[in-house]
Amino acid sequence: MAGVRVVIVGGGIGGLAAAVALRAKGIEAEVYEQAHRLGEVGAGFMLAPNSLRVLERLGLYDKVTESGASFTGFAVCDADGTEVSSLSLGGGDGYTLFGMHRADMVNLLVSCLPGDALHLNHRCVAFTQENDRAVVTFESGEKAEGDVVVGADGIHSVLQQYVVEPRGPVFSGLAAYRGVLLAERVPDWPEGAVRFWNDGTKTLLVYPVRGGELLNFVAFTVADEQMRESWSAPGDPRKLAAAFGDGWDSLARKVISQVDATFRWGVYDRESLRQWSQGRLALLGDAAHSMLPYMGQGANQAIEDGMGLATLLEGVSTADVPHVLVRYQTLRRDRAARFQQGSRFNVELMAAGKAPILGMPWMYDYDVEAEARTLR
Numbered sequence: 001m002a003g004v005r006v007v008i009v010g011g012g013i014g015g016l017a018a019a020v021a022l023r024a025k026g027i028e029a030e031v032y033e034q035a036h037r038l039g040e041v042g043a044g045f046m047l048a049p050n051s052l053r054v055l056e057r058l059g060l061y062d063k064v065t066e067s068g069a070s071f072t073g074f075a076v077c078d079a080d081g082t083e084v085s086s087l088s089l090g091g092g093d094g095y096t097l098f099g100m101h102r103a104d105m106v107n108l109l110v111s112c113l114p115g116d117a118l119h120l121n122h123r124c125v126a127f128t129q130e131n132d133r134a135v136v137t138f139e140s141g142e143k144a145e146g147d148v149v150v151g152a153d154g155i156h157s158v159l160q161q162y163v164v165e166p167r168g169p170v171f172s173g174l175a176a177y178r179g180v181l182l183a184e185r186v187p188d189w190p191e192g193a194v195r196f197w198n199d200g201t202k203t204l205l206v207y208p209v210r211g212g213e214l215l216n217f218v219a220f221t222v223a224d225e226q227m228r229e230s231w232s233a234p235g236d237p238r239k240l241a242a243a244f245g246d247g248w249d250s251l252a253r254k255v256i257s258q259v260d261a262t263f264r265w266g267v268y269d270r271e272s273l274r275q276w277s278q279g280r281l282a283l284l285g286d287a288a289h290s291m292l293p294y295m296g297q298g299a300n301q302a303i304e305d306g307m308g309l310a311t312l313l314e315g316v317s318t319a320d321v322p323h324v325l326v327r328y329q330t331l332r333r334d335r336a337a338r339f340q341q342g343s344r345f346n347v348e349l350m351a352a353g354k355a356p357i358l359g360m361p362w363m364y365d366y367d368v369e370a371e372a373r374t375l376r
């Protein structure tokens with residue numbers, strides 16, 4: 001490995017994907033994660049064409065097809081199951097999307113990194129920089145030094161305060177129940193189908209992950225309290241079933257009736273950041289652009305960030321780093337902001353009983369590597 005050395009704080013999908021992209025470009029990158037292990041509560045997410053393109057360039061497409069579930073179609077329905085709009089997916093001219101279990105995605109990315117590039121049990125507590133280097137300090141007192149530090153430490157980012165004046169997360173007033181269940185418990189689920197039901201106040205999204213072995217569900221309801229944003233607040237399946245009872249499509253109720261365990265999650269985002277870098281420090285993923293999950297793009301944008309950053313940093317000298325990170329901000333900020341705003345707009349559309357904006361060419365046809373090359 002030659003060129004600059006990158007210290008990444010945060011081993012979520014954003015930080016890990018950035019490390020894989022940087023190393024693929026011959027750049028030394030190590031990840032420091034606060035958790036003792038990269039365990040994961042059961043939840044899935046959608047991999048969209050814009051990040052699949054990145055994963056394909058990194059040689060991971062086959063692995064994604066092995067561990068994900070390919071979608072055949074996306075139907076948006078009223079609560080009673082009446083179809084409002086649909087998107088044909090996979091094969092022919094349709095876009096290719098995969099449902100992935102987060103743990104499978106994390107494992108896939110970790111399998112691409114050498115063991116000594118991932119440091120668990122390292123909680124970053126401080127950051128400093130001088131002209132020619134940047135240093136992060138961990139809770140233990142240990143330090144890590146690089147030419148670049150990437151803050152991929154999620155919505156509650158510790159590193160964000162070294163780039164911009166901190167502003168708190170914005171609570172949407174919505175709560176999400178998330179989880180997975182064995183697909184065999186809903187035998188009439190159409191293969192590869194994504195279904196989204198909406199009654200104007202509650203929505204339910206269901207799709208397969210892990211080769212169709214599991215069904216992932218996300219149910220959004222109005223929160224009855226100001227909730228802390230958290231991965232692991234257990235939810236009550238009986239309350240979930242009560243929220244999606246009479247009047248809801250029988251297929252939706254069948255899924256909900258099979259839920260034994262779920263996590264309840266306060267849904268937050270943040271205002272778009274004006275600045276994404278300061279000297280040798282750059283923000284990435286939710287630390288830079290946390291968004292409401294109504295375009296299914298938070299992780300997809302984080303994967304784009306990593307490839308964009310890696311493409312811009314390839315072959316640069318340590319002296320060039322601050323300029324290159326400003327270019328990274330130019331590359332990423334407005335695109336991510338469009339998804340942040342679009343996701344909020346989708347909430348308004350759904351509250352009006354309308355179909356959310358999904359599957360537009362500007363979302364899926366974007367090639368972050370090609371765009372980054374034009375800025376080099």
Ligand SMILES: Cc1cc2nc3c(=O)[nH]c(=O)nc-3n(C[C@H](O)[C@H](O)[C@H](O)COP(=O)(O)OP(=O)(O)OC[C@H]3O[C@@H](n4cnc5c(N)ncnc54)[C@H](O)[C@@H]3O)c2cc1C
Nearest residue numbers: 010012013014034046124154285286293296297298299300
């Ligand atoms: C209900 C719901 C549905 C979603 N669906 C989708 C979807 O379909 N598609 C999609 O693309 N996105 C989706 N998302 C969004 C997506 O999950 C996030 O945008 C994405 O996981 C962000 O990744 P990240 O790596 O930036 O942050 P995180 O996943 O939050 O990872 C940050 C990591 O940094 C670590 N960390 C934090 N602080 C420190 C510290 N001080 N020191 C060291 N480590 C630290 C954390 O432990 C964590 O591992 C959804 C989100 C929700 C809530």
